[in-house]
Amino acid sequence: MKVRVHVMLKQGVLDPQGEAVRHALGALGFEGVSSVRQGKVIELDLADGTSEATIGEMCEKLLANTVIESYRVEQL
Amino acid sequence: MKVRVHVMLKQGVLDPQGEAVRHALGALGFEGVSSVRQGKVIELDLADGTSEATIGEMCEKLLANTVIESYRVEQL
Structure with missing residues (x-):
């Protein structure tokens, strides 16, 4: 199965990379x-x-830094 | 208007970052x-x-390196 995880900085967290692109x-x-x-x-x-729980765990433990980033899982 | 641009390495291009995550x-x-x-x-x-053409130009000129990356534009 294929899964796509989107990780974005949370609202209010400074994004210097985005600012540089702008x-x-x-x-x-x-x-x-x-x-x-x-x-x-x-x-x-x-x-x-x-399971979705396992995928969530992957995100929490490795893929996203949940202090400053939010993630969204999309099943393909 | 909000636009989301997805940039991925093309098939066949080595992805050391993805490999590290794996x-x-x-x-x-x-x-x-x-x-x-x-x-x-x-x-x-x-x-x-x-215009879509302008957004495509942004991708070609800055957001994606079209030699090794492909991009997809999504209107939100």
Whole structure:
């Protein structure tokens, strides 16, 4: 089974990488870019029948830093 | 308007970051993880009416390295 995990910084957490992208887009002449947030997406190929709880545990223990990041699991 | 851009390494391009995650999940005792690919997700807050062509240009020029990465634009 394939699973996609989206990890984003939580609202209010400073995102210097996103900010750098915003600046760079402006420097390239793209106007009207008011905000950019950058996150990670992790595609996992898991054994069939891996439970949602196990996937949640993977996220909590390794994939996301839940102090500053939120995650969302999407089954493909 | 909000737009989400997904950037993933193309098939066949070595993904050391994903490989490191796969190893780490194994070391944490998670079994059956056969493959992991890691990519980026960029959420942009753009001026209303920004054309798809402009968004494509942003991706081609800055957000993705199209030699080794593919991208997908999702309107939110």
